[in-house]
Amino acid sequence: MSDQGQQGGEHAVSGHVVPISTYLTVFILLMIGTGVTTWVAYIDLGRWNTVVALTIAVCKMILVVLFFMHVKYATGLTRVVILAGFFWLAIMITLSCADELTRTWEIVPQSWLQQTNMIIPMISRLF
Amino acid sequence: MSTAIAELQESPAESRVNYLNATYGIKSWLLTLDHKRIGLLYLGSITLMFFVGGMAAVLMRLHLTEPQGALFEPETYNKLFSTHGIIMVFFFLVPSIPATLGNFLIPLMIGARDVAFPRLNLMSWYIFITGAALALYATLSGGVDTGWTFYPPYSAAFSHTNVVAVALGVFVAGFSSILTGLNFIVTIHKMRAPGMTWFRLPLFIWALYATSLIFVLGTPVIAITLFLLGMERILHVGIFDPAVGGDPLLFQHLFWFYSHPAVYIMILPGMGVVSELITAFSRKKIFGYAFVAFSSLSIAIISFIVWGHHMFVTGQSIYAGLVFSVLSFLVAIPSAVKVFNWTATLYKGSISYEAPMLYALGFIGLFTIGGLTGLFLAALATDVHLNGTYFIVAHFHYVMVGGAVMAYMGGLHFWWPKITGRLYPDMWARIAAAIIFIGFNLTFFPQFVLGYLGMPRRYAIYPSEFQVLNVMSSAGASILGIGYVIPLIYLIWSMRYGKPAPPNPWGAKGLEWTIPSPPPTENFETIPVVTEDAYNYASGAH
Amino acid sequence: MSELAHGAHPQGFAHQFEDMDQQRDAGRLGMWVFLVTEILFFGGMFTAYTIYRALHLPAFVQGSHQLIVKFGATNTAVLIFSSLTMALAIRSAQTGRKKGTIIFWLILTWLLGAAFIGIKLRFEWYRDYLEGLIPGVQWFYNGPHAPGVKMFMCFYFFMTGLHAIHMVVGLGILTVLVIMTARNKFSAEYYQPLEISGLYWHFVDIVWIFLFPLLYLIGGRY
Numbered sequence: 001m002s003d004q005g006q007q008g009g010e011h012a013v014s015g016h017v018v019p020i021s022t023y024l025t026v027f028i029l030l031m032i033g034t035g036v037t038t039w040v041a042y043i044d045l046g047r048w049n050t051v052v053a054l055t056i057a058v059c060k061m062i063l064v065v066l067f068f069m070h071v072k073y074a075t076g077l078t079r080v081v082i083l084a085g086f087f088w089l090a091i092m093i094t095l096s097c098a099d100e101l102t103r104t105w106e107i108v109p110q111s112w113l114q115q116t117n118m119i120i121p122m123i124s125r126l127f
Numbered sequence: 128m129s130t131a132i133a134e135l136q137e138s139p140a141e142s143r144v145n146y147l148n149a150t151y152g153i154k155s156w157l158l159t160l161d162h163k164r165i166g167l168l169y170l171g172s173i174t175l176m177f178f179v180g181g182m183a184a185v186l187m188r189l190h191l192t193e194p195q196g197a198l199f200e201p202e203t204y205n206k207l208f209s210t211h212g213i214i215m216v217f218f219f220l221v222p223s224i225p226a227t228l229g230n231f232l233i234p235l236m237i238g239a240r241d242v243a244f245p246r247l248n249l250m251s252w253y254i255f256i257t258g259a260a261l262a263l264y265a266t267l268s269g270g271v272d273t274g275w276t277f278y279p280p281y282s283a284a285f286s287h288t289n290v291v292a293v294a295l296g297v298f299v300a301g302f303s304s305i306l307t308g309l310n311f312i313v314t315i316h317k318m319r320a321p322g323m324t325w326f327r328l329p330l331f332i333w334a335l336y337a338t339s340l341i342f343v344l345g346t347p348v349i350a351i352t353l354f355l356l357g358m359e360r361i362l363h364v365g366i367f368d369p370a371v372g373g374d375p376l377l378f379q380h381l382f383w384f385y386s387h388p389a390v391y392i393m394i395l396p397g398m399g400v401v402s403e404l405i406t407a408f409s410r411k412k413i414f415g416y417a418f419v420a421f422s423s424l425s426i427a428i429i430s431f432i433v434w435g436h437h438m439f440v441t442g443q444s445i446y447a448g449l450v451f452s453v454l455s456f457l458v459a460i461p462s463a464v465k466v467f468n469w470t471a472t473l474y475k476g477s478i479s480y481e482a483p484m485l486y487a488l489g490f491i492g493l494f495t496i497g498g499l500t501g502l503f504l505a506a507l508a509t510d511v512h513l514n515g516t517y518f519i520v521a522h523f524h525y526v527m528v529g530g531a532v533m534a535y536m537g538g539l540h541f542w543w544p545k546i547t548g549r550l551y552p553d554m555w556a557r558i559a560a561a562i563i564f565i566g567f568n569l570t571f572f573p574q575f576v577l578g579y580l581g582m583p584r585r586y587a588i589y590p591s592e593f594q595v596l597n598v599m600s601s602a603g604a605s606i607l608g609i610g611y612v613i614p615l616i617y618l619i620w621s622m623r624y625g626k627p628a629p630p631n632p633w634g635a636k637g638l639e640w641t642i643p644s645p646p647p648t649e650n651f652e653t654i655p656v657v658t659e660d661a662y663n664y665a666s667g668a669h
Numbered sequence: 670m671s672e673l674a675h676g677a678h679p680q681g682f683a684h685q686f687e688d689m690d691q692q693r694d695a696g697r698l699g700m701w702v703f704l705v706t707e708i709l710f711f712g713g714m715f716t717a718y719t720i721y722r723a724l725h726l727p728a729f730v731q732g733s734h735q736l737i738v739k740f741g742a743t744n745t746a747v748l749i750f751s752s753l754t755m756a757l758a759i760r761s762a763q764t765g766r767k768k769g770t771i772i773f774w775l776i777l778t779w780l781l782g783a784a785f786i787g788i789k790l791r792f793e794w795y796r797d798y799l800e801g802l803i804p805g806v807q808w809f810y811n812g813p814h815a816p817g818v819k820m821f822m823c824f825y826f827f828m829t830g831l832h833a834i835h836m837v838v839g840l841g842i843l844t845v846l847v848i849m850t851a852r853n854k855f856s857a858e859y860y861q862p863l864e865i866s867g868l869y870w871h872f873v874d875i876v877w878i879f880l881f882p883l884l885y886l887i888g889g890r891y
Contacts, residue, residue: 371820372724
């Protein structure tokens with residue numbers, strides 16, 4: 001079988017074939033992301049350093065998942081499985097933090113608005 | 128169900144080739160890839176663990192007949208209740224229905240030849256017995272006294288017992304659960320027979336699917352938690368040590384993130400069994416199939432957001448306590464839906480009282496009591512009074528023993544003819560069921576009273592005014608013990624001397640009843656095409 | 670789904686399945702479910718890390734500064750490169766290349782993974798040992814925030830250690846794949862073990878993509 005063209009890929013007998021150009025593009029983007037993350041770490045952005053680093057990390061993860069792991073061409077069930085994994089991790093972190101970071105709250109929030117106003121500074125302590 | 132079912136010769140089991148006699152020799156069992164044989168391997172292992180854990184319970188109850196303790200030093204008593212909890216939770220209840228009945232029945236019920244990954248299935252069993260062997264060894268060579276919950280700082284820094292060895296045993300056994308859950312999820316998604324849509328599946332499958340979700344999502348967390356505890360204990364690095372900035376409650380969060388859903392691992396399969404038993408012995412379609420199916424999923428999902436109710440009095444913030452209390456009330460709703468639906472199924476059904484049905488009816492009553500008392504505990508204010516008392520002990524034994532174990536016994540009896548090709552003596556089975564029911568209530572109902580009156584749990588001695596109730600409980604425990612030994616005897620007896628079983632001794636609906644008892648190794652000669660809903664009993668009385 | 674004539678089995682077919690499509694689907698779903706368990710497994714430590722970072726941020730900043738960014742960044746690049754070579758190995762099988770091509774990409778992936786471990790062991794962990802930064806084993810840090818720095822270093826070693834164990838398992842899997850390829854087990858019709866192992870390898874890469882900023886870049890390096 002021949003090399004793939006630039007647009008789209010042909011279908012092999014058992015699965016979608018991703019063009020080499022796509023893989024190379026993703027690779028270069030990942031390397032750029034790594035470079036930017038490292039470079040930004042040496043610049044003082046205060047608490048935004050972590051936000052930038054994690055945002056880039058999430059983008060890199062999405063690129064690896066969609067293209068290297070072929071999720072762009074995968075079934076809905078696969079996506080649900082992946083999302084469930086992250087959602088459950090989020091449950092674990094969020095509800096644990098709901099205790100660990102509220103130990104010093106002297107008053108318990110009486111309303112959603114008050115709760116939100118108390119949570120924001122708490123989350124900013126992570127950065 | 129396929130309308131064309133071949134004439135099944137009702138020849139005795141011995142003369143027809145089936146999964147039990149197709150190949151002989153110990154290698155054919157220890158290297159089997161047949162899900163039915165693997166189910167039996169598990170059956171043997173967990174029965175052993177059940178009686179080991181049961182021995183610990185017998186010793187505890189004997190000890191507690193005297194206020195100053197009849198038999199043991201407090202240190203030994205601590206090891207007994209820890210051993211009882213660890214073995215019963217991790218090495219009996221968690222694997223029980225899924226690994227035995229689940230392994231055996233899932234491919235049969237969905238019309239498949241085996242599970243998706245048979246080699247992984249066998250590996251799961253080997254991993255399980257490795258973990259069990261480790262835990263048993265650690266128990267016999269000194270035990271642990273931390274309780275099954277392993278809370279630091281005691282477990283990390285102060286206990287002089289085999290914490291790391293037992294934790295390692297549990298860690299290893301956890302991977303067995305994970306692989307079983309993974310296998311079941313893939314099997315149910317991908318290997319259903321043609322025409323077997325999701326909403327034609329037996330409710331036992333829905334329940335096991337929900338259980339498998341918990342296996343897969345929760346068990347890895349206890350694995351990493353026990354790893355961290357082991358590191359703390361070995362390296363003395365203070366992860367959970369407040370003196371160096373650690374938090375003992377972090378352990379509790381990570382521990383209960385798994386261990387609360389784990390209790391639903393223990394009850395959901397039982398609920399699946401009860402759905403099968405109630406329909407079969409009322410000869411009636413289940414009331415509200417979709418509600419029961421979705422309630423299994425809801426229980427599995429909601430179970431993950433309520434764990435903090437185990438930590439109301441250990442130092443959690445009030446805010447978190449509020450959040451977890453509210454969420455804990457939610458989880459009662461799908462359980463109640465099931466109880467209502469089972470009851471509505473019974474109504475105007477054609478009910479018969481064979482042993483499996485007795486267990487199912489017992490489940491409904493005892494699970495309801497256990498579940499309702501859970502609501503007392505979900506309410507922050509009452510939990511402050513009841514936490515750490517025998518009320519809790521009674522609550523969870525009502526759901527775990529009065530619920531899960533009764534369902535397990537009921538399922539074992541219901542599918543016994545299919546698994547072994549033999550009938551057991553029903554009269555003895557009904558007597559045993561009655562003895563278990565009476566013994567159970569006599570053991571654990573007094574404990575509700577004891578807890579409410581303030582008797583703490585995990586104590587080797589108690590004030591003398593509690594003695595009468597304790598003796599009552601211990602008397603009940605002896606009756607309960609006898610009740611469990613009787614089926615052990617007649618079930619083993621039946622394997623050799625029981626009457627050969629026909630393919631469908633109960634006249635029940637389900638693909639597993641369309642094949643011979645015991646089934647051939649390949650399950651189905653041809654994969655069936657499913658055209659009917661589940662539980663398609665003729666409507667109206669018989 | 671067609672029942673196959675007995676004897677005419679496609680390469681790699683397993684008999685519990687009805688056909689290769691079902692087997693492929695089941696294999697992929699199985700690996701994804703396994704990766705979800707890994708998300709929760711690492712996730713327990715990420716949870717503990719998040720909480721302690723929030724409660725002891727200055728100590729974690731100090732601890733993070735004990736690590737050398739250039740090694741972390743290099744290792745990140747090495748792993749990303751190895752994900753590319755792994756993807757290309759699978760693609761070679763998919764497109765019916767000679768087994769030599771597949772083996773080339775697999776071995777390159779293996780070497781990059783081994784380089785990752787090598788850099789870790791020789792330039793990071795060995796150095797940490799010499800400088801007394803390994804809690805419970807060799808610890809003589811007495812700079813600012815010592816207890817918190819010790820806590821941070823615990824998480825550093827546990828998280829990168831667990832990650833390294835997964836890498837070593839990955840190297841083992843790659844070795845088996847090279848042997849299987851050499852024995853002509855794969856073709857354009859059947860390359861499922863390669864594909865599934867690729868998912869595992871990329872997952873291990875993703876974990877490191879998060880470990881790098883979370884461990885090496887706390888609080889910035891300015």
